[in-house]
Amino acid sequence: MNTKRLILISALEHFSKNSFEGASLGVIASKAKIKKSSIYAHFNNKDDLFMSVFFHAEHQVKKRIIKYFTTRFGKEGIIETLQSFPYFLLKNCEEEQNFCFLIRHAFFPPGDLAQKISEQISLLLNYLEVLLTKHFRRFLTDRIVTQPEAASLAYITLVDGILVESLFGFPEKATLRMKAAWPIFCRGIFLS
Numbered sequence: 001m002n003t004k005r006l007i008l009i010s011a012l013e014h015f016s017k018n019s020f021e022g023a024s025l026g027v028i029a030s031k032a033k034i035k036k037s038s039i040y041a042h043f044n045n046k047d048d049l050f051m052s053v054f055f056h057a058e059h060q061v062k063k064r065i066i067k068y069f070t071t072r073f074g075k076e077g078i079i080e081t082l083q084s085f086p087y088f089l090l091k092n093c094e095e096e097q098n099f100c101f102l103i104r105h106a107f108f109p110p111g112d113l114a115q116k117i118s119e120q121i122s123l124l125l126n127y128l129e130v131l132l133t134k135h136f137r138r139f140l141t142d143r144i145v146t147q148p149e150a151a152s153l154a155y156i157t158l159v160d161g162i163l164v165e166s167l168f169g170f171p172e173k174a175t176l177r178m179k180a181a182w183p184i185f186c187r188g189i190f191l192s
Helices: 003-022 025-031 046-075 078-095 097-107 111-140 148-167 171-189
Strands: none
Touching: 003 025, 003 046, 003 097, 025 046, 046 078, 046 097, 046 111, 078 097, 078 111, 078 148, 078 171, 097 111, 097 148, 111 148, 148 171
């Protein structure tokens, strides 16, 4: 494995556990089994390294989300697919570092990088909105109460609330909120 890749893996783990502010380039280098000065051969500074990790994590998360929807929409209906998506996210946030890193820093970005991160997260959410809108139109045009775009935005808002709860360390509450909100969401979006 090349040095740059080792640095990115070490940085992902370290930033995930310690956030940007608590992360140390010395610790990242040590875990990658290199000298701290070697980081600068691949990255300009801590900000550059963090954003490289961020873009990598975003790419990995996007791939897994696409795979989730592609696979599920092929096997299940839209209601089942949408209902299980927050649980997919919660499970991945607990088990997969790219998800953990991306979600944590989407909600709590480092001060100097907040604008860049917000722009990237906005692009990711816009992508998800377009994907969901496409599926709302494709599967349920005769059962949507509101516009597909509005249904997509409402769904993203619901998922957002579930993720916030999990970020504060209350996965049980996140699950309870999903169970409580889901039937209400469905009554508002789908015809009986």
